Amino acid sequence: MTFKRIKASIRWLVDSWMVIVFFIAFFLLWELSIDWFSIPRYILPKPSTILVNASADLPRLIDYTYITGLETILGYVTAIVIAIPLGLAITFSSILRRTIYPFFVSIEMTPKIAFAPLFISWLGFGLLPKVIIVFLVCFFPIVLNAILAFGSLSDELDRFSKTTGASILKIFIKIRIPSALPQCFVGFKYAAINATVGATIAEFIGSDQGLGFYIQIQTGNMRTDLAFAGIFLLTIMGLLLFGIVTFVERALIPWHISQRR
Template identity: 70%
Template structure:
């Protein structure tokens, strides 16, 4: 009962904060005489965005497809390489330093190259999303699978457990909390990668939409596009967070969040 009351109270606090923020934004425009072409009021953004709703929904679907596809591919590749590098000394000496050096390079710098190679379609956007999501996942996976002491795994194997059973029973559950750090960081990067790729070269998507309406001096529609982009990013991050709660409810970080 106490947790439920606390949840209701925190929810109302969040709602009140956002209501206060948007009310301040709405009434500060005429109060400070801010030109509408610089900063439109929230009511104007809602009004103009509603008139362009069909286009916004369609472009959100395009960006969502790029984001989700790229994130899933990066998740599969990142976990696969992370596990392989963790269990191979040769790969630790070769691939790991290579991945660290590539992580230091701004991945968005590759976007014009991919667009010139693959055109303005889906593929270059997905590749950019894979690049910006892959490295946080693989580096955190390497750290996660290397953090467990060998003594514990050797002890479990001494009871007759096979290496495969030891991996799924001991190593994987112990590595998941650190892996989810990479998963969530990659989820934050996913929509950023897709949007910037659309900025550089695209004929559809929210990044393309925001770029066009900004060039036409329509900040009201640009803010509407940003709102849809924010909702998309929160949806991806929220799904990953939900999976974290489902898969590792026993971890101390989940217990502190649920307090």
């Protein structure tokens, strides 16, 4: 098993050499063009400068990454925990489907980030308003995809399970939940992409800590290099969150067509 895994990793490295080369080339070209075109440092710093200066400010960056990460994770997880049961309730209650569902669909059209200044003014500069904004950004794609997921069991499977006389709970565990998972993950992934966006913009609007705050302050101080350091950390954070969700997806639904290789 381990041997197989090592072999698979090596193959992955070999298979992805093109993208690795591309990344190296991209940063190398960036590094060199700064001198070639004599671009001022405050407009665009060299990647090496970003790296060196960021490590000088490392304690603060780590601290802020933790804060923004916490906002993101809390908002994201809360969104999942509330959206999935609510999506279920909406799927199976005709009253909710005619009231809350159309309401949610219309709110989905509102850019949730537009609420950010309001939440900041209501709740201040702390953690809570950011968590709420991340929650809002993540909640709607998750709930709408959950409704789609739980509402689209095939007629055949629905009929089959009814003829077995199994309890609703049993049908739920053995048929409905596994059938719904792939579509649920569409929502989870979409929300994961948006979660860091929500946290960053919320920090732009009103904050005294976090990576969004850091980027804004450093841009104001003409410290483009440090602003880029913040952007890189946000990128890594976003990739990490998306990677975790993808990993869980692969573990839970290896049978799904999107996971076959």
